[in-house]
Amino acid sequence: xxxxxxxxxxxxxxxxxxxxxxxxxxxxxxxxxxxxxxxxxxxxxxxxxxxxxxxxxxxxxxxxxxxxxxxxxxxxxxxxxxxxxxxxxxxxxxxxxxxxxxxxxxxxxxxxxxxxxxxxxxxxxxxxxxxxxxxxxxxxxxxxxxxxxxxxxxxxxxxxxxxxxxxxxxxxxxxxxxxxxxxxxxxxxxxxxxxxxxxxxxxxxxxxxxxxxxxxxxxxxxxxxxxxxxxxxxxxxxxxxxxxxxxxxxxxxxxxxxxxxxxxxxxxxxxxxxxxxxxxxxxxxxxxxxxxxxxxxxxxxxxxxxxxxxxxxxxxxxxxxxxxxxxxxxxxxxxxxxxxxxxxxxxxxxxxxxxxxxxxxxxxxxxxxxxxxxxxxxxxxxxxxxxxxxxxxxxxxxxxxxxxxxxxxxxxxxxxxxxxxxxxxxxxxxxxxxxxxxxxxxxxxxxxxxxxxxxxxxxxxxx
Amino acid sequence: xxxxxxxxxxxxxxxxxxxxxxxxxxxxxxxxxxxxxxxxxxxxxxxxxxxxxxxxxxxxxxxxxxxxxxxxxxxxxxxxxxxxxxxxxxxxxxxxxxxxxxxxxxxxxxxxxxxxxxxxxxxxxxxxxxxxxxxxxxxxxxxxxxxxxxxxxxxxxxxxxxxxxxxxxxxxxxxxxxxxxxxxxxxxxxxxxxxxxxxxxxxxxxxxxxxxxxxxxxxxxxxxxxxxxxxxxxxxxxxxxxxxxxxxxxxxxxxxxxxxxxxxxxxxxxxxxxxxxxxxxxxxxxxxxxxxxxxxxxxxxxxxxxxxxxxxxxxxxxxxxxxxxxxxxxxxxxxxxxxxxxxxxxxxxxxxxxxxxxxxxxxxxxxxxxxxxxxxxxxxxxxxxxxxxxxxxxxxxxxxxxxxxxxxxxxxxxxxxxxxxxxxxxxx
Numbered sequence: 001x002x003x004x005x006x007x008x009x010x011x012x013x014x015x016x017x018x019x020x021x022x023x024x025x026x027x028x029x030x031x032x033x034x035x036x037x038x039x040x041x042x043x044x045x046x047x048x049x050x051x052x053x054x055x056x057x058x059x060x061x062x063x064x065x066x067x068x069x070x071x072x073x074x075x076x077x078x079x080x081x082x083x084x085x086x087x088x089x090x091x092x093x094x095x096x097x098x099x100x101x102x103x104x105x106x107x108x109x110x111x112x113x114x115x116x117x118x119x120x121x122x123x124x125x126x127x128x129x130x131x132x133x134x135x136x137x138x139x140x141x142x143x144x145x146x147x148x149x150x151x152x153x154x155x156x157x158x159x160x161x162x163x164x165x166x167x168x169x170x171x172x173x174x175x176x177x178x179x180x181x182x183x184x185x186x187x188x189x190x191x192x193x194x195x196x197x198x199x200x201x202x203x204x205x206x207x208x209x210x211x212x213x214x215x216x217x218x219x220x221x222x223x224x225x226x227x228x229x230x231x232x233x234x235x236x237x238x239x240x241x242x243x244x245x246x247x248x249x250x251x252x253x254x255x256x257x258x259x260x261x262x263x264x265x266x267x268x269x270x271x272x273x274x275x276x277x278x279x280x281x282x283x284x285x286x287x288x289x290x291x292x293x294x295x296x297x298x299x300x301x302x303x304x305x306x307x308x309x310x311x312x313x314x315x316x317x318x319x320x321x322x323x324x325x326x327x328x329x330x331x332x333x334x335x336x337x338x339x340x341x342x343x344x345x346x347x348x349x350x351x352x353x354x355x356x357x358x359x360x361x362x363x364x365x366x367x368x369x370x371x372x373x374x375x376x377x378x379x380x381x382x383x384x385x386x387x388x389x390x391x392x393x394x395x396x397x398x399x400x401x402x403x404x405x406x407x408x409x410x411x412x413x414x415x416x417x418x419x420x421x422x423x424x425x426x427x428x429x430x431x432x433x434x435x436x437x438x439x440x441x442x443x444x445x446x447x448x449x450x451x452x453x454x455x456x457x458x459x460x461x462x463x
Numbered sequence: 464x465x466x467x468x469x470x471x472x473x474x475x476x477x478x479x480x481x482x483x484x485x486x487x488x489x490x491x492x493x494x495x496x497x498x499x500x501x502x503x504x505x506x507x508x509x510x511x512x513x514x515x516x517x518x519x520x521x522x523x524x525x526x527x528x529x530x531x532x533x534x535x536x537x538x539x540x541x542x543x544x545x546x547x548x549x550x551x552x553x554x555x556x557x558x559x560x561x562x563x564x565x566x567x568x569x570x571x572x573x574x575x576x577x578x579x580x581x582x583x584x585x586x587x588x589x590x591x592x593x594x595x596x597x598x599x600x601x602x603x604x605x606x607x608x609x610x611x612x613x614x615x616x617x618x619x620x621x622x623x624x625x626x627x628x629x630x631x632x633x634x635x636x637x638x639x640x641x642x643x644x645x646x647x648x649x650x651x652x653x654x655x656x657x658x659x660x661x662x663x664x665x666x667x668x669x670x671x672x673x674x675x676x677x678x679x680x681x682x683x684x685x686x687x688x689x690x691x692x693x694x695x696x697x698x699x700x701x702x703x704x705x706x707x708x709x710x711x712x713x714x715x716x717x718x719x720x721x722x723x724x725x726x727x728x729x730x731x732x733x734x735x736x737x738x739x740x741x742x743x744x745x746x747x748x749x750x751x752x753x754x755x756x757x758x759x760x761x762x763x764x765x766x767x768x769x770x771x772x773x774x775x776x777x778x779x780x781x782x783x784x785x786x787x788x789x790x791x792x793x794x795x796x797x798x799x800x801x802x803x804x805x806x807x808x809x810x811x812x813x814x815x816x817x818x819x820x821x822x823x824x825x826x827x828x829x830x831x832x833x834x835x836x837x838x839x840x841x842x843x844x845x846x847x848x849x850x851x852x853x854x855x856x857x858x859x860x861x862x863x864x865x866x867x868x869x870x871x872x873x874x875x876x877x878x879x880x881x882x883x884x885x886x887x888x889x890x891x
Binding site: 178 | 527701762811
């Protein structure tokens, strides 16, 4: 118990009588973000999935600035290949649980967790899901690899890859859209959800955009080709005549399926192609503030001020949409370490559970996390809608609070050996806990109970 | 200390809510939950005024993605329908005629039977002025009952706050078969229950862990503090409630989620409706329930996918109605479907349809005055974008639900009055 008693003695939270402007429960967290080690922990909770004791210690030693440099400048490590995924077919589909565990395992073990955090961010922004795309092709798997490769690059380059991504071609139907009968799905979401935001374009732009973007189809892998041939032979049918293997992991453009002729799109009339469409979109003033707002809501605060958004958006546009520049600006901005940003965001289920596994130094939890995510509203590769995942307060319902507590309890119960608690409340909670949490930690009979209190606490749900 | 109303967007209502959580609400929880009163007694107890003490229940079924109304209530009498939809119009020949103009989708067999029994109202051409073609924007319009997009709270959340004591009785509003609070129920001042899977809804580690969590989630500081504490209080209350109700309830309808949808979110509409039935028949005081079936965003190969969705929807609703009938409660419960928009009359190159406008709403229950309402969509008179015009404002449907079914003040929630769509048999 030694070392924990001070929790209750320290005035880590303001008591009701001391507050002048009451927050919801009368008190607010006292921000520790003037302390270097708390700054680093705050950064690691948001820019990664929270740190285990080793990474925490190293980062505290390095300090905030150097840690930001390391996170942003280290090239993103690629995960090991998912066996069989490149050769997925109707007969041998990727199993969803394998795909989910594969990514979670890399979130837990990757030497560049910021890269995984950014891949996760884009996964919720440029959405696709394995239900519509299905797993009888490698497309969703490839998409994850592509998003990671593009995660810290340039938005223009990323949007190009997103547009011709085989999974995306199927998810938002661009792969079946033709100049003669354009499908509007991708054109609309490209502007509304991916770049400009609702209300910044007209229905005519949607229709023109659909024409301008048409002409792409999905690629065919050798395994998919072989499977089609075998099925045809087994059923005594001729092999489809136009079928051939594509030597590419992106969509394939077919001029005869494209729209020929000029259309007016976002105010400009000409003959378009994907690159032209993207350049025209990125020339709109709405793009930088839209992307920046989304980034800030995920990394800094739920409702960033207009001035803050504008400042970062201006820099983002000046950098010609360089994502690395944007993320450095975010982490180095005074707002990031301002008291108002402390515990101002709620961890998504994935962030929560990966942080738990890191805190408990038990990397073998990928499968369990994958399964539990569904009950908390976050089955990876299956966002609830094309708009992506909920955020912050939307994560909290009676159902989800129960599931979060249950995951902590089940994980601890299933562990053969629980690591010593030591000063986990400092490493993971900056020593800033509510009176209720302090009292329970102080009165816990053993480390298993202390870990349960810590991982299930409201404090740990926040980032 | 942070200042109130800073970048964290704290509002006065957060604070107001806090006062309630630890004032009235806390006392109600401490004293009122030992025994479960008779059917609906809790709802009566929780009603804020004598005018809202009826025993009616509302179940909203969201058809997520934009249900194709023209494939649901098919305009068989329209020649344009076949012209616009060379592939999709295959559904017309097999559909179940209601009159010479329209027919129900062939897989809505159970709903057709209920329709023939006078228990289904179909309001045609439901929409709103200057429609949005964005899923999120239009969902928000339907959720908040505000086409001007100023309102943040859900219309049912507002109805709950204004008429019931949800803090003392969090099961007044409940979402089943989902993990997050649906937008229609959302309101900063409302306490709501969400139950994804009733079979696993309980504390691992049992009473001991539950007690610890009750202590841990108390007076939590910060902008989300009350949110966390209320959620935990609601969990504990719901766990206690389910312990009692599951012992009192055996399903009497043929619920099945074993369907092969070509593409959809999780298949648990039937399970969600079964849980809804359990909460209704065991007298938990539930008034407003929300369930969702996704997969209606049929931009491609719509025919078989929509067929499967219709089949699943029909079987789940039929089982739910059978169950309620067997428990003698089908006259108290109204089912209402909603979807953010219908779809474009002209099919696209992918054998699907793009985002459209007006579409039909179904109201089902023994208290419903069956029949067709609104105007049959006129495919000969589309707007500039090739879309249908609406004939009934969706808020007129809400108004009838609020006024005639739930017996609460609709104008207080909708802000204005609409022409009545009289689909309630005996208005409250």
